[in-house]
Amino acid sequence: MITGVVLGAALVVSLVASASIGQFHASPADVLGSLWNGLIHGVDPGRSQVDGVLWSIRFPRAVLAALIGASLAVAGAVMQGVFANPLAEPSIIGVNAGASVGAAIVFVFGFSQTAVWSLPLAAFVGAVGTAFAVWGLSRVGGAASVLTLILTGIAVNAVAVAVTSLLIFMGDRSSREQVVFWQLGSLAGARWVDVGTTAAVFACGFVACLVIRRQIDVLALGDAAASSTGVSVERLRFGALVLVSVLTAAAVAFAGVIAFVGLIVPHALRLAVGPSHRHLVPLSALGGAVLLSIADVAARTVVPFADLPIGIFTAVVGGPLFLVMLRRTLSGYRLGR
Amino acid sequence: MPALEVTGATVEVGGSTILDEADLTLESGEVTIVIGPNGAGKSTLLGVAAGERRPRAGTVRIGGVDLAGLSVTQLAKRRAVMPQDTTVAFPFTVREVVAMGRTVWNDRAGAEDAVAMDALETIGLTSFADRSITTLSGGETQLVAFARVIAQVTPVGESSVVLLDEPTAAMDVAHAEATLVTARLLASQGAAVGIVLHDLDAAAAYADRLVLLHRGRVRSTGAVGEVCVESLLSEVYGSPIEVYDHAGDIRVAPRRRFEPA
Numbered sequence: 032m033i034t035g036v037v038l039g040a041a042l043v044v045s046l047v048a049s050a051s052i053g054q055f056h057a058s059p060a061d062v063l064g065s066l067w068n069g070l071i072h073g074v075d076p077g078r079s080q081v082d083g084v085l086w087s088i089r090f091p092r093a094v095l096a097a098l099i100g101a102s103l104a105v106a107g108a109v110m111q112g113v114f115a116n117p118l119a120e121p122s123i124i125g126v127n128a129g130a131s132v133g134a135a136i137v138f139v140f141g142f143s144q145t146a147v148w149s150l151p152l153a154a155f156v157g158a159v160g161t162a163f164a165v166w167g168l169s170r171v172g173g174a175a176s177v178l179t180l181i182l183t184g185i186a187v188n189a190v191a192v193a194v195t196s197l198l199i200f201m202g203d204r205s206s207r208e209q210v211v212f213w214q215l216g217s218l219a220g221a222r223w224v225d226v227g228t229t230a231a232v233f234a235c236g237f238v239a240c241l242v243i244r245r246q247i248d249v250l251a252l253g254d255a256a257a258s259s260t261g262v263s264v265e266r267l268r269f270g271a272l273v274l275v276s277v278l279t280a281a282a283v284a285f286a287g288v289i290a291f292v293g294l295i296v297p298h299a300l301r302l303a304v305g306p307s308h309r310h311l312v313p314l315s316a317l318g319g320a321v322l323l324s325i326a327d328v329a330a331r332t333v334v335p336f337a338d339l340p341i342g343i344f345t346a347v348v349g350g351p352l353f354l355v356m357l358r359r360t361l362s363g364y365r366l367g368r
Numbered sequence: 369m370p371a372l373e374v375t376g377a378t379v380e381v382g383g384s385t386i387l388d389e390a391d392l393t394l395e396s397g398e399v400t401i402v403i404g405p406n407g408a409g410k411s412t413l414l415g416v417a418a419g420e421r422r423p424r425a426g427t428v429r430i431g432g433v434d435l436a437g438l439s440v441t442q443l444a445k446r447r448a449v450m451p452q453d454t455t456v457a458f459p460f461t462v463r464e465v466v467a468m469g470r471t472v473w474n475d476r477a478g479a480e481d482a483v484a485m486d487a488l489e490t491i492g493l494t495s496f497a498d499r500s501i502t503t504l505s506g507g508e509t510q511l512v513a514f515a516r517v518i519a520q521v522t523p524v525g526e527s528s529v530v531l532l533d534e535p536t537a538a539m540d541v542a543h544a545e546a547t548l549v550t551a552r553l554l555a556s557q558g559a560a561v562g563i564v565l566h567d568l569d570a571a572a573a574y575a576d577r578l579v580l581l582h583r584g585r586v587r588s589t590g591a592v593g594e595v596c597v598e599s600l601l602s603e604v605y606g607s608p609i610e611v612y613d614h615a616g617d618i619r620v621a622p623r624r625r626f627e628p629a
Binding site: 115116117245246248249250251252253255256258259260261262263301305306307 | 418419420439440441443444445447448449451453454455456457458459460461464465468469471472513516520
């Protein structure tokens, strides 16, 4: 409860900060005033220069960062729950590698010039398609065990990375650059239509995750015990993986690959509020939103006049942080089953 | 009508027969203990009875209903199972782990916790309620798993079926005895209890009925006195075993001979 209030307050502060900080400076009062005017009198980016910058650039970017962070963190929490493993990450089932394949196809074959939505759509389809391929292949010969799922994921990931490499090899110089930069992840150029699409997917996925969160807890007992307790393990795990892949796919579709959010946020919150998904799933949404908002501000401001790819930033900060947390808490967990 | 009845169960894994037309009958109000050497098929038989393992041939009826026609949730309302592996992946509190036994009943939060605490009290572990499960020893973790099973079958009655797979394997003598006494208590409240056990002496003391498995087949079944026969046990285990009377109780122990050279 306290953690929820703290995270909620942190989210408000980080969103306002995200909107005010940048090359064009707007004070927090400007931000709140513009927000108020927009809500009362309707949005008009032409009203003033402040309104213009905020409503067409800063606000969509800040909200998209929060939504993507929330999606990635919820997906990570659910992923770790259904694998009963604190080191599980959505990328295990190939979502990031699959999204990269979709994005690379669009860049290399020049579809991005034909239609603006072709890139997010291709990334989304690539991500979800790869996740289903991993699931389907791991089920050969009966139910998918966690181990076969992970090993299948490694194989499918390798193939997807190879396909992306091949596409980069086939592409011209500009499309190569586009693929590489897309894979680094960026929130630059966020539009309201991106925000709306991500918000819709997140809302549906998040509600579904809330519904299954209590059953996810029981998977910590192991598949056989969870089943004898009354949980349909196969069906739950399949449903959860669909949610994880859709949430992650929607996140990477607009911003490219952003690593470690799905790993760090649930892990840190588990230390604060315990492992029960009853709390972990909703708090991960808040925590992920806060983390990515702050990371986006940092990505925009750490190097003057440069918009660092946010994926680099989350990985550079997240990797070492994860190692520290890992060393401190490893003794409390079982890593395999 | 027995509470649970396995008839002619056959299980094959990779071409070798693990269970060969084995029968198991659990009656309400009775404790049935399955004994036998390593690899005899005890856990497999319990798994078949629990519905976790589908036999190649044979039927399982629970309260007269074929188990194959029941959903996971319907099954969970009729029987609870304590597995051999009782480890928990995340550091949930003991109270949370026991409450997981209530999943299928959809209690309100307060009611769920009350049942969990009652179950912990039954096994004398209320002082552990708020400890993290991952800080417990193997035997203590088994006790918590037993409490979870008790929570799942609460309220215990004629239709309750409790299956325990080597519940005392990691426990000290005091916890092991307390666990088996509690199993008897559940039976006295009407439950049909099936236990896989390695400790022959404890099996003889706490069972109403014994089932002796050997190489996937039921070698002998019946009251303790009928199954605990020196020649039979010694032959099945391939090691000399003594059965003797101690103040009216049947005791079973390996014959220990250690002769210094």
